[in-house]
Amino acid sequence: xxxxxxxxxxxxxxxxxxxxxxxxxxxxxxxxxxxxxxxxxxxxxxxxxxxxxxxxxxxxxxxxxxxxxxxxxxxxxxxxxxxxxxxxxxxxxxxxxxxxxxxxxxxxxxxxxxxxxxxxxxxxxxxxxxxxxxxxxxxxxxxxxxxxxxxxxxxxxxxxxxxxxxxxxxxxxxxxxxxxxxxxxxxxxxxxxxxxxxxxxxxxxxxxxxxxxxxxxx
Numbered sequence: 001x002x003x004x005x006x007x008x009x010x011x012x013x014x015x016x017x018x019x020x021x022x023x024x025x026x027x028x029x030x031x032x033x034x035x036x037x038x039x040x041x042x043x044x045x046x047x048x049x050x051x052x053x054x055x056x057x058x059x060x061x062x063x064x065x066x067x068x069x070x071x072x073x074x075x076x077x078x079x080x081x082x083x084x085x086x087x088x089x090x091x092x093x094x095x096x097x098x099x100x101x102x103x104x105x106x107x108x109x110x111x112x113x114x115x116x117x118x119x120x121x122x123x124x125x126x127x128x129x130x131x132x133x134x135x136x137x138x139x140x141x142x143x144x145x146x147x148x149x150x151x152x153x154x155x156x157x158x159x160x161x162x163x164x165x166x167x168x169x170x171x172x173x174x175x176x177x178x179x180x181x182x183x184x185x186x187x188x189x190x191x192x193x194x195x196x197x198x199x200x201x202x203x204x205x206x207x208x209x210x211x212x213x214x215x216x217x218x
Contacts (some may be wrong), residue, residue: 093125094133097198099211100174105181105188115182117141119194121175123207130173134160136203139177141184142193153184153192160201188215 102118108115123133140155156179159167166175185192195210 048091073214079134093127094131094200094203094205095126095209096124097196097207097209098122098124099194099209100169100172103194103211104213105185111193114185114188115180117179117181117194118195119177119179120172121177121196121198122173132167133200135163136199137163137177138197140195141181142195143190144193145190154181190215
């Protein structure tokens with residue numbers, strides 16, 4: 001529906017510019033017969049050139065919209081032909097998310113202060129394989145030893161566009177999320193808890209996981 005509306009709007013603008021272009025040609029033709037037609041002809045010529053450019057741009061948008069429509073129609077035909085047992089959430093097999101074992105606080109300049117929290121996140125399917133699931137992630141850092149009003153130290157949100165740039169498929173496949181905790185973790189002497197909510201954008205399901213990070217022994 002949105003694409004159809006966009007197409008009709010582009011078409012309407014295209015025809016409007018066409019009419020304006022024809023009117024400008026008529027005005028310029030009229031100005032040719034005038035005695036003092038020099039300056040008006042220059043102005044009209046610039047307007048006509050601008051209208052031509054706008055018309056070409058609208059024509060390009062119409063062609064792009066038609067191409068998008070055709071691709072969407074092809075996808076709908078494919079999906080409509082799939083058997084019921086492979087439609088919907090069965091197309092996706094995400095079962096849980098795991099916070100990797102290397103999730104921890106790290107120093108930047110060896111000054112003894114932990115400036116960065118790095119969370120290694122692994123979406124896992126029903127076969128136990130790590131997959132590049134598309135979605136959004138919310139990360140919270142908690143100090144559960146503090147009172148409720150002060151227990152939440154910080155929180156972050158990452159959308160799918162941000163998340164896809166943080167995927168690493170190496171010996172340890174994961175999303176690598178890095179957060180600045182300079183102002184939130186002045187001393188890391190007590191266990192802190194990382195909580196993760198991963199929203200799967202295909203099924204809409206929310207997968208929750210948390211991990212306690214303990215300070216290293218001196």
